[in-house]
Amino acid sequence: MALTDAAARAAKPRDGKLTKFSDGAGLQLWAHPSGKRSWHLAFRFDGRQRSLTLGAHPSLSLKEARRRAAAARERIAAGEDPSAPKAASHASAALFGPVKDDWLKTLSRAGRAPATLVKADWLAGLAGALDRRSIAEIRAPEILALLKPLEAAGHFETARRLRAFVSRVFRYAAAQGLVEADPAALLRGAVASPKATPRAAIVERDGFAKLMRAIDAYDARGGVVRDALMLLALTAARPGELRLAQWPEFDLEKGVWTVPAERMKMRLPHRAPLARQALAILEKLKREDGQARPPSPFVFPSYRVGRPLSENAFTVALRAMGYAKGETTAHGFRSSFSTFANESGLWAFDAVERALAHQDRNDVRRAYHRADYFEERKRLMQWWADELEMMIRT
Numbered sequence: 043m044a045l046t047d048a049a050a051r052a053a054k055p056r057d058g059k060l061t062k063f064s065d066g067a068g069l070q071l072w073a074h075p076s077g078k079r080s081w082h083l084a085f086r087f088d089g090r091q092r093s094l095t096l097g098a099h100p101s102l103s104l105k106e107a108r109r110r111a112a113a114a115r116e117r118i119a120a121g122e123d124p125s126a127p128k129a130a131s132h133a134s135a136a137l138f139g140p141v142k143d144d145w146l147k148t149l150s151r152a153g154r155a156p157a158t159l160v161k162a163d164w165l166a167g168l169a170g171a172l173d174r175r176s177i178a179e180i181r182a183p184e185i186l187a188l189l190k191p192l193e194a195a196g197h198f199e200t201a202r203r204l205r206a207f208v209s210r211v212f213r214y215a216a217a218q219g220l221v222e223a224d225p226a227a228l229l230r231g232a233v234a235s236p237k238a239t240p241r242a243a244i245v246e247r248d249g250f251a252k253l254m255r256a257i258d259a260y261d262a263r264g265g266v267v268r269d270a271l272m273l274l275a276l277t278a279a280r281p282g283e284l285r286l287a288q289w290p291e292f293d294l295e296k297g298v299w300t301v302p303a304e305r306m307k308m309r310l311p312h313r314a315p316l317a318r319q320a321l322a323i324l325e326k327l328k329r330e331d332g333q334a335r336p337p338s339p340f341v342f343p344s345y346r347v348g349r350p351l352s353e354n355a356f357t358v359a360l361r362a363m364g365y366a367k368g369e370t371t372a373h374g375f376r377s378s379f380s381t382f383a384n385e386s387g388l389w390a391f392d393a394v395e396r397a398l399a400h401q402d403r404n405d406v407r408r409a410y411h412r413a414d415y416f417e418e419r420k421r422l423m424q425w426w427a428d429e430l431e432m433m434i435r436t
Contacts, residue, residue: 045071050104053079069111071099077151080218081107083114087123094125098218101140136220138180138211139173142166145214155304157282165207168192168200172208177215182225189233198236205229242367243374245381251433253370256363258434263345267359269323270342270351274372276320276427278379278398281372283312285351287341289328297321297420301399312399315420317427379426388425393418 045065053073055061063071068084081096096102096110114124149162171188172180185208192201209226216224244250254275260268274284283301292299297316306312316324324341331337342351356372376398383394393415 045104047104050079050099053099065104065108067111067115069107071107077148078218081110083111083124085114085118085124087118087125092123092125095219097136097220098141098144101136101144101218101220136177136215137173138169138175138177141177141215141218141220142169142173142211145211148214153304161203162207165204168204169208169211177212178221180225182228185226186229186232189229193233198234201233202236205233241371241373241377242369243377243381244370245378247382247433250378250382251436253363253365254430254433256365257359260359260363262359262362263355266342266351267355269327271356271359271372273320273323274356275375275379275430276317276323277314277423278376278426279314280376280399281356282353285342285353285355288339289331289341290339292316292324292341294321294324294328306399310399310401313414313416314397314399315416315423317424319427319431320423382429383422383426386425389422390415390418393422397422 043066045063049063050071053061053063053071055073055075058075060075061073062082063073065071070082070084072080072082074080079099081099081102083094083096085092085094094114096107096114099107102110117124143166146159146162146166150159154162169188172184175184185205188208189201189205192198192204205226209224212221212224212226215221244253257268257271257275260271262268270284274281277284277299279301283305286305287299287301291301294316299314299316301312301314303311327341338348340350343349344351360370360372361367380394380398383389383397384391396415397419
């Protein structure tokens with residue numbers, strides 16, 4: 043029975059194995075265990091069974107797959123083997139735009155973080171000039187023409203990310219048999235690279251104590267930002283993890299904050315022990331929830347109902363306290379915590395790294411070393427909270 047567009051979209055592998063769906067006359071839609079689908083033409087030539095890859099679905103529609111299959115049959119009837127040499131005609135018809143969109147859908151299906159998908163969509167827009175071009179005909183100079191204006195404007199990081207984005211689309215296309223090589227890979231080093239600058243952080247005790255006293259005295263916006271910054275220091279969390287925190291993540295009786303995987307950098311849930319001082323702030327916020335504004339699922343709500351605290355709130359507050367961009371950042375609190383904890387000599391390095399939700403960079407060690415160090419981290423975070431309290435009082 044001939045396939046329909048709806049049947050092609052619904053085609054899935056059976057029992058986790060490659061499954062072939064026939065459209066007739068040798069045209070087949072292959073549903074791969076990975077979730078990808080591709081068109082193939084099965085035929086005999088010189089007494090041998092052969093297969094010709096026509097392209098990926100849905101980038102290549104059922105109608106276009108039938109047209110290509112018919113053209114290949116004409117070549118077979120004329121005594122030509124359409125698979126030798128490898129036919130490139132199907133690739134020449136595949137446009138960059140649809141392949142790019144298919145790759146973006148793959149990212150979404152892979153469960154990438156919303157922020158990652160937003161950035162990918164943004165980069166896809168920057169690559170829009172290539173959308174109507176045959177992906178097999180795009181060459182490195184054409185991609186470089188997209189990058190050079192960004193370089194000239196001083197947007198080095200954007201140019202770097204755009205080159206990497208286009209390169210990933212081409213690698214995806216190569217896996218579908220649409221291109222033979224990745225021209226964007228040839229452009230590594232072709233544009234100026236951004237200068238790597240670590241996030242500013244205060245790592246001297248007197249300087250950090252002064253910062254903590256400034257935070258403790260900051261009372262703008264009813265003290266919500268003060269409490270958020272204080273909790274950020276007490277937990278050594280990433281700003282985005284705390285800013286988007288919701289009440290169901292906290293077990294105040296057990297003193298544990300479980301950050302869900304989708305908000306973690308490494309896409310793994312993270313259990314963070316809460317010190318006595320951190321619990322006091324959270325209990326106060328819980329009592330106040332719904333008093334000055336409608337109740338919110340967010341621990342740190344925005345004045346705009348249903349929204350979390352703005353991502354610029356921390357930066358604005360630090361600037362208001364007199365700290366310039368190059369002096370400290372909210373993310374820099376993590377560096378301060380790591381420096382003081384490691385220099386104290388009281389705590390295992392691995393416990394400090396787990397407190398920061400860092401993953402071991404050694405692949406083999408990471409595969410075998412899965413200790414959580416939770417009990418030591420409880421003592422570590424209480425020690426850190428006591429240190430911060432002492433800094434504020436002295």
